[in-house]
Amino acid sequence: MKINWSGRSHYFSKNDLNYFSKVIKTADPLTQGTYLKKFESSFSKYIKNKNVLAVSSAASALEMIASIIDLKKGDEVIIPSHTYCASAIPFARNSAKIIWSDIDLDTRVVDIQDLKSKISKKTKAVVFVHLYGYAMDLSKIKSYLKKKKIIIIEDCAQALGARVNNKMVGNQGDFACFSFHAQKNITTLGEGGMLLFKDKKLMKTLTQMRHNGHCDFNFKRKNYWVPAMGNLDFELKNKWPYKFTLSEIQCAAGIRLLKKINQFNSLRIQRAKKAIKEWASLKELSFNKNFINKRHVYHLLSAYVDPSKKINRDKLIKTLFHKYKIKCAVQYIPLNRYPLFKKNGFGKSKCPNADKFYDNMISFPFHIWMSDSHFNYLINSVKKAVLELRHD
C-alpha cells in the first residue's frame, strides 16, 4: 500500500517522547494521581465545562450514563443506526429498547424530523452522535425534548473541538462522552475517554461510579487507617460502581496532545477543505453540507458516491486499492444489520438514509501525520480514478 489505513492518529515529537519517559519514570502513583487531575482540568478549560471525568474509554462513559439515567425495562433510547456500536451497546445492556434514528444525507447525523417521528411516551433518552467530527446543532430540538423530559446525550467521540455557534459540542445536553482511542483527534496512547455532565450535583456519584465506589469518609478520622484506609460508598440504589480508571501515562498523553488540539484540528479542516475543493468537479462525489455557525473538525474524510452514476462506490474502492494502492474504508454499517443487534431484537430499522449512505459511502485515509505529498497523491488519485471510471 502506498497509503494505508492507519491504526494511530498521531506520531510524537522528541519532546513528547521525553515527556512520556519522564512521566513513566517519576509518576507516583501510576494511576489516579496528579496527571489525572491535570488532564481533567485542562480538558475542562478547553471544553468550557467544569463537570468532566477522565475514564477508560468513551464506551465506559456511555456505560456510566446508561447506568445513572436508570433505565427501566421498556424505556426507549433513540440512537442513530449510522454510528459505531459503542454508542448503543451500553444502553442495550442497561435494558433500553433501542429505537434507531435515521440520518440526514447532507450532514450524516441525526435527522431531526425522523427523530421527532420516533419519539413516544416511552422515550427516556436520545443519543446524538457528532459523527465524523460534524457539529450537530441541538438548539432547536433541545427545548422540545426538555418539555417531554427526555434526556439528551451527546456522543462526541469523534468531535473534539467541533463547535456550534462557537460553543464546543458536549455542552448542549445532559451528558456527553469523548473518545481518545487510537485513531481519534487526540489519543491517550490507544485507549481513553472523557465523561461530561451538566448537573454538578452528580459529581460525587459519578466519581464513585468510575472507581469501585471509592470516596472519602463523611467524618474526620482521628487515625488515617481506621475504620479503613478509604471508604466505599455509592448513592444509587440497586446499582454498582465500575472500574473505569485511566492511568497516569494515558492522562499525560492527553495533557500533551490537548495543548496542540487546535493545530491538529486546523490541519484536518484545511486538508479536508482542500480535497473537497479539488474534487468539486467530480459530481459523483458529495460531501457534508450545511456549515452555518458550525466548525466541523473532520475526524474522517468521507464521501457519498451517487449510486445513480456509472461510478459506483465499490468500483472506486477497488480502483483506488488495486491501481493506486490507497486503502479506503466503509464505515458505520447500520447497526441493525449486525448479528449482535439482530439477535437481541434490534434488527429492524426505518432508516432509509442510513442504509443508502452506508451502501454508497467511501472513507479516505485521513490520518493527519500523512505527508503533504501523500495527501496530494490521494487527491490526485481520486480525481484520476473517477475520470477513468467515467470513461470505462
Add this chain to the structure above:
Amino acid sequence: MKINWSGRSHYFSKNDLNYFSKVIKTADPLTQGTYLKKFESSFSKYIKNKNVLAVSSAASALEMIASIIDLKKGDEVIIPSHTYCASAIPFARNSAKIIWSDIDLDTRVVDIQDLKSKISKKTKAVVFVHLYGYAMDLSKIKSYLKKKKIIIIEDCAQALGARVNNKMVGNQGDFACFSFHAQKNITTLGEGGMLLFKDKKLMKTLTQMRHNGHCDFNFKRKNYWVPAMGNLDFELKNKWPYKFTLSEIQCAAGIRLLKKINQFNSLRIQRAKKAIKEWASLKELSFNKNFINKRHVYHLLSAYVDPSKKINRDKLIKTLFHKYKIKCAVQYIPLNRYPLFKKNGFGKSKCPNADKFYDNMISFPFHIWMSDSHFNYLINSVKKAVLELRHD
C-alpha cells in the same frame, strides 16, 4: 516520611524506558495489535495456560466471568469478606447473592471448613482469592465443588508467580484473573489485567466479550469492505459485550516486566523471609504459616498483631508513623462493613477470623524498589518500636 506507602511497584531501567519510547514511537495500531498478541503469548507460556486474554483490569476480567457464568437472581456466590472490593462488585452487579466466606488466621485466605458450611443448593460459584500473594491449594476442595457443579474462580490479582506443587495459581479452577495495577508484582503502567479460563471452547465468546463483539465473518469475503469492515456478533443470549481492551503500550510494559518476574518475586520472597526471621523474637507479631508445597510471592508483607498483648496494632502504626516516619497500612476491611455493601443487603457476615484479622493487622511498606538500607531501617524500626511499646 522516611518510608512512604508507594503508588507504584516498579521503577524502570534506561533500557525499559527506551523500549517504551520505541513502542510509543512506532506501534501501529496503538491498541489491539502485535504487542497484545505478544503479551498474551508470553503470559500464556509463563503461566502454562493457553486460554488467556489481556484486559483493562482484573475487575474487567471478573466482570466477564460474572457475565459468562450466567447468574440468575437468587444464585449465590461465595467470596471472602477479607479481600479488595473488586473481587465482589462484578458478581453483585450480575445479580449474585453474595455469601461472605471467612479466612483461616494462619493463611489469611479462605477457610475450607467455613466455606463448606456456607455452600447451599443455590451456590453457583466460589471465588478463592490468593491474597497477599499466598498460594492457596485447591486440590482437596476441587472435586467436592465439581461434584456439586459449583464453578471455581481464582482471583490471582496479587499472586502472579505463586505456585502450589510447582504449578502456577490460576490453573486450579474454571476461571482466573490477574491484575497489573500500579502496585502489583508487575504493572502494565498503572492499569491492566488478564483473564484465564479452562474451557478452550470459550475463547471465541470471551474474545468477542472483551471488545464490543468484534469478530471475523463466518464466510470468506470477496471484497474487504463488504458487508462491513468487520463483523459484530456475540453468542450469549441476553448478554452484551464490553469494551475492556488493553492498549499496546500497556501490553509492552507487561511483556517487559514479565521477563523479570522471577527476579522480582525472588527479591520479594528473600526480603520477606529476612524480615520475618529478624522479627521472630517479637512474639506479638505473627505471619503467614503453612508453606508446604507452596510458593508465596509476598505481594505484601503483613503481620497480625496479637490483641491480647500490650502492643496493639494501632499503637504500633502510630509509633512507626510518628517516631520512625514509616507509613504502614491496614488492608481489606471486611467488605460487609462498607456502606457500598451494606446498602445492598450484604452488610452481614459470619466471618469472625476476617474481622479479627483486619482489626489487628498491619501491612508494612513493601515496594521492591525500596533500597536495602531502607528495608533494613524498616526491619530495625519495627523491632525497636515493639520493644519500646513492650516497656512503655
